[in-house]
Amino acid sequence: MLRKAREDRAALVGRLYDAHGAALYRYALMLLADHAAAEDAVQQVFTTLLRHRAEIADEARYLRRSIRNECYSALRRKKRVARDDRPLLDAAEGATVGAEERLALQAVIAGLPPEQREVIHLHVFEGMTFVEAAEASGESMNTIASRYRYAIAKLRAALRRHPE
Amino acid sequence: MHEDLEVDPYLRQFRPVGPEPALRARILSAACGRRAWPWIAAAAALLCVSGALHGALDRRAAMIQGTPEAPLLGARVDRITDLLDAGEESRRIATFIVTADEIARQANQIEEAR
Numbered sequence: 001m002l003r004k005a006r007e008d009r010a011a012l013v014g015r016l017y018d019a020h021g022a023a024l025y026r027y028a029l030m031l032l033a034d035h036a037a038a039e040d041a042v043q044q045v046f047t048t049l050l051r052h053r054a055e056i057a058d059e060a061r062y063l064r065r066s067i068r069n070e071c072y073s074a075l076r077r078k079k080r081v082a083r084d085d086r087p088l089l090d091a092a093e094g095a096t097v098g099a100e101e102r103l104a105l106q107a108v109i110a111g112l113p114p115e116q117r118e119v120i121h122l123h124v125f126e127g128m129t130f131v132e133a134a135e136a137s138g139e140s141m142n143t144i145a146s147r148y149r150y151a152i153a154k155l156r157a158a159l160r161r162h163p164e
Numbered sequence: 165m166h167e168d169l170e171v172d173p174y175l176r177q178f179r180p181v182g183p184e185p186a187l188r189a190r191i192l193s194a195a196c197g198r199r200a201w202p203w204i205a206a207a208a209a210l211l212c213v214s215g216a217l218h219g220a221l222d223r224r225a226a227m228i229q230g231t232p233e234a235p236l237l238g239a240r241v242d243r244i245t246d247l248l249d250a251g252e253e254s255r256r257i258a259t260f261i262v263t264a265d266e267i268a269r270q271a272n273q274i275e276e277a278r
Contacts, residue, residue, distance in 0.1 A: 005249055010196040017188055025183040039187055046191045050250035051242070087181055095177035105178060124175045156171050 013046050016059060023126075024067045030121035031071040033110040035086045037078075041070045064136055068118075075114055108158040116151035119144055195250075237262050 021042065028038035045066045049056070056062045088106040091097045109117060122133035123144075130148070134141040241258045248254030 005251070006196050009249065010192055013192055013195045014188070017191055021188065021191070022182045025187070026180040029180045035181075039183070039190070042183070042187065043191050043194050047195045047246050047250070050195055051245060051255075089178040090181050092177050092179045097177050102178065105175075120175065121180065124172060125179050152171050155175070159171070159174075 009050055012053065013050070016049065016063065017046060020060060020063050024063055026125070027064070027118075027121060028067050028071050029088060030109075030117045030125070031068070031114050032074060033088060033114075033117065035084055037074055038071075041067060041074055044070050065138070068137065072114070105155075105159070108155055111158075112151055112154060116147050116154070119147040120151050120155075123148055237266060 024045065025038055025042050028041045029035065032038050032041065045063060048066065048070075049063070052062075087102065088110060089102050091102065109120065112120070118137060119133060122128045122136055123130065128136060130141050130144050133139075134144045137144065240262045241255065244258035244261060245255045248257060
């Protein structure tokens with residue numbers, strides 16, 4: 001009976017990870033700007049998920065909220081996140097960008113506050129509208145739009161200083 | 165806004181790196197691993213030998229809920245619940261273990277104070 005329960009749990013976690021794991025990881029990576037911390041956050045979310053599985057109505061929404069809360073908790077716990085050597089950014093499908101260009105951009109993005117990185121992620125990399133990003137993050141649309149403007153202004157200024 | 169459009173398409177040439185394939189196995193192992201078995205056996209044995217104390221523990225657990233230690237104890241219950249199978253029965257066992265441990269700790273403190 002216990003083995004069956006464990007297999008059911010593994011099937012549930014496996015299914016949800018396959019459906020949402022990569023997206024959650026990318027979200028966590030953009031919030032934390034650190035691979036090891038993002039891995040820990042995703043693992044924690046899936047472990048906690050089993051505790052609340054009976055109460056979850058919308059899995060995607062639950063997981064997104066959960067990873068966001070976990071990442072902001074991690075940011076509060078650690079004053080400064082240690083960074084490893086793995087890159088934060090890849091070239092998008094069909095795009096051709098040089099390694100140096102990618103490294104320069106990721107350095108600028110990593111220097112943004114987590115809230116601004118989050119908006120860049122939701123709006124640019126996930127393609128959400130401001131309304132959708134506001135819904136996903138639980139913030140107001142004005143807050144999202146304002147964070148986006150600040151982030152874009154900083155990115156523009158930094159990219160001007162370090163042209164391709 | 166026009167200026168935003170210059171940066172936005174540039175950013176869209178990139179995307180955050182995805183997880184390494186090993187993360188899936190790590191998460192499955194952490195969430196559903198076999199390490200629960202020794203805990204289950206120990207917890208079941210503890211339950212058998214101390215059934216008579218259960219009522220008293222429940223009353224004491226209710227008292228502990230309002231103490232400053234309660235959040236810490238709650239976190240311990242969560243951790244042990246996760247180490248078991250994260251179900252309702254596991255939570256009951258975890259609560260039992262943590263409460264018994266807390267009572268023993270408090271009894272020791274009283275003893276030492278004497």
